[in-house]
Amino acid sequence: xxxxxxxxxxxxxxxxxxxxxxxxxxxxxxxxxxxxxxxxxxxxxxxxxxxxxxxxxxxxxxxxxxxxxxxxxxxxxxxxxxxxxxxxxxxxxxxxxxxxxxxxxxxxxxxxxxxxxxxxxxxxxxxxxxxxxxxxxxxxxxxxxxxxxxxxxxxxxxxxxxxxxxxxxxxxxxxxxxxxxxxxxxxxxxxxxxxxxxxxxxxxxxxxxxxxxxxxxxxxxxxxxxxxxxxxxxxxxxxxxxxxxxxxxxxxxxxxxxxxxxxxxxxxxxxxx
Amino acid sequence: xxxxxxxxxxxxxxxxxxxxxxxxxxxxxxxxxxxxxxxxxxxxxxxxxxxxxxxxxxxxxxxxxxxxxxxxxxxxxxxxxxxxxxxxxxxxxxxxxxxxxxxxxxxxxxxxxxxxxxxxxxxxxxxxxxxxxxxxxxxxxxxxxxxxxxxxxxxxxxxxxxxxxxxxxxxxxxxxxxxxxxxxxxxxxxxxxxxxxxxxxxxxxxxxxxxxxxxxxxxxxxxxxxxxxxxxxxxxxxx
Numbered sequence: 001x002x003x004x005x006x007x008x009x010x011x012x013x014x015x016x017x018x019x020x021x022x023x024x025x026x027x028x029x030x031x032x033x034x035x036x037x038x039x040x041x042x043x044x045x046x047x048x049x050x051x052x053x054x055x056x057x058x059x060x061x062x063x064x065x066x067x068x069x070x071x072x073x074x075x076x077x078x079x080x081x082x083x084x085x086x087x088x089x090x091x092x093x094x095x096x097x098x099x100x101x102x103x104x105x106x107x108x109x110x111x112x113x114x115x116x117x118x119x120x121x122x123x124x125x126x127x128x129x130x131x132x133x134x135x136x137x138x139x140x141x142x143x144x145x146x147x148x149x150x151x152x153x154x155x156x157x158x159x160x161x162x163x164x165x166x167x168x169x170x171x172x173x174x175x176x177x178x179x180x181x182x183x184x185x186x187x188x189x190x191x192x193x194x195x196x197x198x199x200x201x202x203x204x205x206x207x208x209x210x211x212x213x214x215x216x217x218x219x220x221x222x223x224x225x226x227x228x229x230x231x232x233x234x235x236x237x238x239x240x241x242x243x244x245x246x247x248x249x250x251x252x253x254x255x256x257x258x259x260x261x262x263x264x265x266x267x268x269x270x271x272x273x
Numbered sequence: 274x275x276x277x278x279x280x281x282x283x284x285x286x287x288x289x290x291x292x293x294x295x296x297x298x299x300x301x302x303x304x305x306x307x308x309x310x311x312x313x314x315x316x317x318x319x320x321x322x323x324x325x326x327x328x329x330x331x332x333x334x335x336x337x338x339x340x341x342x343x344x345x346x347x348x349x350x351x352x353x354x355x356x357x358x359x360x361x362x363x364x365x366x367x368x369x370x371x372x373x374x375x376x377x378x379x380x381x382x383x384x385x386x387x388x389x390x391x392x393x394x395x396x397x398x399x400x401x402x403x404x405x406x407x408x409x410x411x412x413x414x415x416x417x418x419x420x421x422x423x424x425x426x427x428x429x430x431x432x433x434x435x436x437x438x439x440x441x442x443x444x445x446x447x448x449x450x451x452x453x454x455x456x457x458x459x460x461x462x463x464x465x466x467x468x469x470x471x472x473x474x475x476x477x478x479x480x481x482x483x484x485x486x487x488x489x490x491x492x493x494x495x496x497x498x499x500x501x502x503x504x505x506x507x508x509x510x511x512x
Contacts, residue, residue, distance in 0.1 A: 006501065008285045049363075056363045057290070058315050100362065107369060110436045114369075115362045 002184035003227040005152040007271040013065045013152045014087055014144050015051065015265065017044045018133050020160035022073035026124035027161075027195040031253030036193050037122035039254055040159045044069060045118050047261050048093060054269050055090050063089035064272050068140055072133030074123045077166055079133040082120040087140055093119065130164035134172040141179050141186055152271050153184040157264050159191045159257065163215025173222030187224040189247040189264040191257055192216065200256050202238045203245040210250045223248035230267040237263055277484040280505035284494050292317035292374075293462050293505035296324035302381035303328040304507050308397050308462040310373035310424055314364060315355060319372035319427045322350040327378040334378065334392040337443040344441045348428050357431035369433050373424040377460050386453040393446045395422040398466035400459040401452055402477045407469070410448040415470045418463055457481065457510045464502035468493065481508055 007013045025037035032039050048067060055064045068087035072079035083096045097117040104111045141154045156176065179186050192215075194200075201210050203226065210216045223246040226234055234241040237259050247264065249256045276299075282291035292309030294317060305324035309316030326332075326347040332339045351372065360368060375395025382388050391399040393411045396418055401408040412418060428439035452458060457477055461469065469476050483489035484506075493499040 010285050049366075052363050053367050056314060056367050058318065058364065059290070060361075061363065094363075107433060108437065110433060112369065112433060112436075114366050116366075117362070 003153065003229045005150065005181070005183035005271065007064050007152050007268070009063055011151045012063060012089070012148065013268050013271070014141070014148070014154040015065055015067045015268070016087065016137050016140060016154065016156045017047070017067075017069045018130075018137060018156065018158040018160075019044060019069065019071050019082075020073055020128055020130070020162070021071045021123040021125055022128040022162065022165075023124055023126060024161055025073075025122075029254050029257070030194050030197050030251075031255055035122065035124060036161050036195065037124040039257065040193065041120060041122035043257055043261055044159070045116070045120070047265055048119055049116055051090055051265065052093060054272065061091040061094070063091045065090045066144065067093065069120060070133050070136050071120070071123060072129045073126050076126045077129045077132065079129055079136055081136070087144055127165040128160065128162055129166040130158075130160060130169045131167040131172055134158075134169055134176065138172055138176050138179070141176060145179055145181055148181065150182045152268060153181050154179075154186045155189065155264060155268055156186060157189045157191070157261065159193060160219075161193050161195070163218065168218070170218055170222045177224060184227065185224075187227075187247060188222060189260060190219045190223045190249075191252050191260045192219055192248075192250045193257055194251045194253070196251065197253075198251050200252050201250040202256065203234060203241045204248060204250070205242055205244045205246070216250050219250065220246055220248055233267045233270075234263050275510050277481060277508045277510075278506065279480070279484045279490075281487050281490050281503070283501050283503050284491055285501075286503075291503045291505070292320060293503040294320035294324045294374075295460070295505050295507055296321075296328040297507060298328035301328065301331070303378065304460055304509070305376070305378040306397050306460045306462055306505055306507060307377070307425075308375040308395070308503070308505075313371065313373045314367045315351070315427075316372040316374055318354060319347075319351050320374040322347045322354070323374060323376055323425060324378075326350065327376075333390070334445050335390075335447055340443055340445055341441055344425065345439070348439060351427050352430075352434070355430070368430040371429050372427040375422055375462070376425045379458070379460055381452075386451055388449060388451040388453070389458070391448040391450075393448075394425050394444050396463045396466065398461055398463070398469075399448065400461070400466075400469055400477065401450055401455050402457040402459065402474045403454060404456045405474065407474050407477075408450065409466070409470060411446045412466060412470070415467050418467050422463070452511075456512050457508055459506055459508050461506040462502075462504060464500050465504040465506050468499045477508070480506065481510065484508065
């Protein structure tokens, strides 16, 4: 059986988030009020907070997950770890908080002011060295799998608004998708975010479902097939998701971005015992 | 009549991390097991407050009014036991939504014969073993242990409690069997209950004999006979 391993302190899971920091990320995301860079950073910061919340018990945060965030394009042709230079246990994220921000959250109809941590700020600077970003991720995953050979397989979520400017990312993505634990291969989820108000393509099964643009097809090919054991959760949000669907949303607006992050992480939370 | 109890945390967790709670008041002959939901925070503490409140009170849970009274008293204890001003941001954010647990409470009643009142919310179970036959309540088949059992809610944590009133739901199931000639009765949380339903009355003999052995239960969990979860039970033997 694949993608069935329990996640525990002895067998933690791994989340790696990759985020595009190229200049075009400064444009406003479709369906949102802010830039793609801002919304992507907010969404990942929120997701890190959610992972911490899932692991929080009354005695503190239990290290059920290791996490890492990689940004690419903050300077020409370069990529780097945004919180740490390798994945760290979730309970160590506390010491990497940039600042706390007060935000209003609606709980059962009441607006409550809550303090949320921010680990990294949005950047929209240069080009799109996605290959460099994926290469760092590959190194992180390689090292992690050596230490955690029987864990639930790593999950990599890549958020970008365009094609790589430093080569073909499919090659390194293929290599990453070949790295796995005894429970399955690494899963790559891709979210192509857009400033255009065009219909998104969610979890396509066939490449002809996405436009004939080079980077659209590339990202399709470098997205994992969603394992059957995870399809049910994807179907809760997108009813047309079928066996063989890729973990990919093309032309995603803000809502699609949030939903993809939710699906990609929630399927793994359910394995925590 | 003799009583044995067991409460073992899931494999890989420390004993103090068990979110199951059991309580006994021998004088009142009231017994309770509650299973704190791992998705919520302070749920082990909530399970302990609820089990304790049931056994130390006289609540007849056939009455919604009595049930709400029990919950309000348990909630007071739960709320006052948490130092809300000293919580770290992540604990604070999570605790706003309150805690959840299942509930099983049993009261022995000695009248012309011996019978009992059993009240349940969720999938913690009550078993009657007459030596040959097993009766169970409220779950009757191993397949019926779901991922989302009914739960008892503590109400909101701080500061939501200042904005919204605690309005609990009445989801209690009741069972009133005669137990005059039974050998044993058992209150157990879901993982052990499922094992009992799958293996019949003999499994209760094994649990009785090994109630003090964490090793015995660890073995059952590692070979897949019991899922890796906190397990707890109160076993009352009449023989």
